[in-house]
Amino acid sequence: MGEKADVQMAQNPFEPYVESLRQQLEEQDPVFLIGVVVALAVVIITFVFLKYFLTSKTVRSAVLLVGLCDSGKTLLFSRLLSGKFKRTQTSITDSSAPYKAKNDRGSTWTLIDLPGHDSLRPQYLEKFKSAARAIVFVVDSAIFQKEVRDVAEFLYNLLTDPVISRNTPAVLVACNKQDVTMAKSAKLIQQQLEKELNTLRVTRSAALSSQDGSVGRSLYLGRKGKDFEFSQLPLKVEFLECSARGSKGEEGDADVEKLERSLAKL
Template identity: 40%
Template sequence: MVQQPSLLVNPTEPSEEDEKLRLIPQDDEDQGINLGSVDCMLAFTSIFIFVWRRGRVSRRGICLVGLCESGKTLIFSQLIYKKAVESFTSMKENVGVLDIASKGALKLIDVPGHERVRQRFFDNYKNTARGIVFVLDSFTLNKDVRDVAEYLYTVLSDPVVSSNRPQVLILCNKQDHALAKGPQVIQSILEKEMNVLRNTQTNQLEAVAEGGNKKSFYLGQEGKNFEFADIRSLRIEFAAASAQTADLENLKKWLQLVA
């Protein structure tokens, strides 16, 4: 029997055949799959950016919301008609087009403040809102603080608002009154009231959630007192204004940035 010579492989010294094989591209099919995956990811990213930008462009609405007699309609008329128009409690919205220099047009919606209809009208326009202006009466806040906080809480915790992330301006109107409170004081008052309201709302929602009907929504940061800065999904600012004296410069600057 003739003994066949054994093949010795030295791992530190590759043979000439090994070098040739190493130069031949391996796993062509796998490379094609990887390249295809990259192409799919790039295509998906492009589609996502296109849809996101299109959504931003289509959301050109600015919703003016707030309680009755907070001054929303007067602000609307000052911006749209450049003058004060006599207003009264309305059960329907006012809609106008506001041209912003170098930014295009915004659709301004004055949402009725009456508690029976305001949510219905807000629901009609919230999905197209690029910004929300919550108007409050700086002079009567102490008397209305509970109602103001409840309405503001409803707006800020709305699932569509949280998802679309429009910019929010809390406009402290009627600053022409001598006893009107400034934006910083109003922010502090509202944060205290919203903290109490949040605890009440959270307890109620948790009680419902135990029955499996509704998931609770927590506004702000758990484990600490309520602060507007803790609502990370929204950018919330405060500003002073006086629609009666046509002092709306802070609002106009905000609209310029939002547009």
């Protein structure tokens, strides 16, 4: 009999411990056991959430350069990467390259220049928006007054996009071409865009309501009952001035320090 027990012990050395644990659990108060199960469940759920959160943060490592045609995106792309002036033409496809931020962490992002033509913008934004850690929205400050409606419509579509709203990338509105005498300031551009977006919000909401009696499928921009301001958004929108060309023309340096500082904070 003793030899048989020894054989069983050798085959399953943990059986006595399992049996002892089972007996102890049976003697415990059911309320206590429920509490232990709930605590374990909370730990597991928290672990899964943190893993998902950290993974999604890691994946979003792209900095998108977007804007209307001829706003200076491609030259800005070149200046940020090499500091050099480069003659450009209207882009019909995306361009990408590693960009090393000027910070102590040595952060490296994938800088992507997206086409600015209105027939190409939607498909390229759809392709890259999920990976965006930041979006640099480039505005031509010199002719902003002529393009304010088009700029506002593009920005409205971007800010009400469900994926962008959920991921909350930083949005940097780069008011480019500040080297031009008639260029509008970043503050003035912000104020005019807020007014234009406020008007656009009313017309878009009215159009959707007339179609199906509901605006539930479209994200509402800002706060209902209040005039629109960028501070109302769930994501951070920063306006800054820059000049990809620079005040000294092709031979001089670009004025992109403010943009570089903002990218260094990502």
